[in-house]
Amino acid sequence: MAAAPGARCSQCGMHAFCSTAARAGGAGVELIAAKVRVRKGDDVVRAGAPFAALYAVRAGTCKSVLVTPDGQEQIVDCHIAGDIVGADGLAGGTHESTITALEDGEVCALPFDQLETLARANREFQRNLHALLAREIRREQRALLMLGTMRAEQRLAAFLLDLADRYAARGYSASEIVLRMTRDEIGQHLGMKLETVSRLFSRFDQEGLIRVHGRDVKLIDRGALKQLVQAGLH
Amino acid sequence: MAAAPGARCSQCGMHAFCSTAARAGGAGVELIAAKVRVRKGDDVVRAGAPFAALYAVRAGTCKSVLVTPDGQEQIVDCHIAGDIVGADGLAGGTHESTITALEDGEVCALPFDQLETLARANREFQRNLHALLAREIRREQRALLMLGTMRAEQRLAAFLLDLADRYAARGYSASEIVLRMTRDEIGQHLGMKLETVSRLFSRFDQEGLIRVHGRDVKLIDRGALKQLVQAGLH
DNA sequence: CGTAAGTTTGACTTACATCAAGTTTTGTGG
């Protein structure tokens, strides 16, 4: 179950980890990552499950979902290949959100006690691990800013720009996005109804900001999108 | 600038840290916390400042604020005595949110490289540090759920219950709250306007859920408040 | 004690939700 050695780690967000982990390996510890295939709709982790590992998304995309007592769902974040997920389970020992594959893909389970052992052995790896957790705090703070202060059109524009930037950072096209979420899921993520998402896509298309065909979205006028997010013009 | 030894650490959220830190101290490291007085309105950390330490709130309350490019403010969280703040700065090396005192108080600066050194030396302390970061992830995920799925009245009810619970966990009254935030600040935290906050306080008071006198709030019918949050009845 | 900051309440507006119908896409078994 050990990961294939050197398997395209350079594109993986865990890269910094694994490379320092390899060096820290000299200290007598080695990271054993279990690579798992997931099919669309599979749960990577389920809310309430005991926490034991972080998961590196090797291929595909995932959503992490929190559910209210009355059944309403909030998509807390969506993850693309290279992201590390599941850190919320670390507090309290059980996962709080359910992480589900949005398409077929592959994840690596990284046993957390092994990560901690490596972090104790290697200062650089430790810092990377902490940065990983802090990055999640930061992403969520930004999401709060978005939900708390922006209007629907701004949130959707910000969402598209963020997604494009993240794909770009992983070497994919920065303007051609294939959404893996339904309109309903995008709505659950951005705090609006699917009809509103649909209407905004149509309007952005009409206004020449983007070009939409179902789940294929092409960013046409990034400048205008950015301005929309920032200025919040009516 | 070292903290007064044994200074009411039992009430401090850092307690688990310091106690294990003391034990880890046998490994030749000691935590030097700088205790600082803050006045109402003082910034504990400013957005953009280089990250060097976490801050334990020893007395008083703080808010952490994120600002949009166009000047809108989102109060990401508010912190009471016993909380540890400033973890968002760990990613990227600079603080992203500004943390401001809402009343006179006292904070301890905990140099992060010292915390990391202790974490490498002591497994239990390391786990506590990780749990601290994960708890923040969790709080923010819940806040996202709140902003993304709930209506204004539910958010305010949830806010009051959370605040009461947190005070209770620190040994204060679970039903008598003294708000340290203005209506405007509460609105900036919950994603609504100050007028809406005011109206909801008045309505909750009329309906007998709470008793409001300015910033003094007494929770009367916690059951009803909880039901309001969960059921979202119209 | 007076001014400024904060709060309340009312009248009106608006962004988004809801309800509803029709269209397109996706997936599956014959």
Add this chain to the structure above:
DNA sequence: CCACAAAACTTGATGTAAGTCAAACTTACG
């Protein structure tokens, strides 16, 4: 590969929660 059902999407008409504007009231503070 096609047929057909289910799921996803679009668009319109209407409703409503919360925002905006405005004025009066209360509390905190120099």
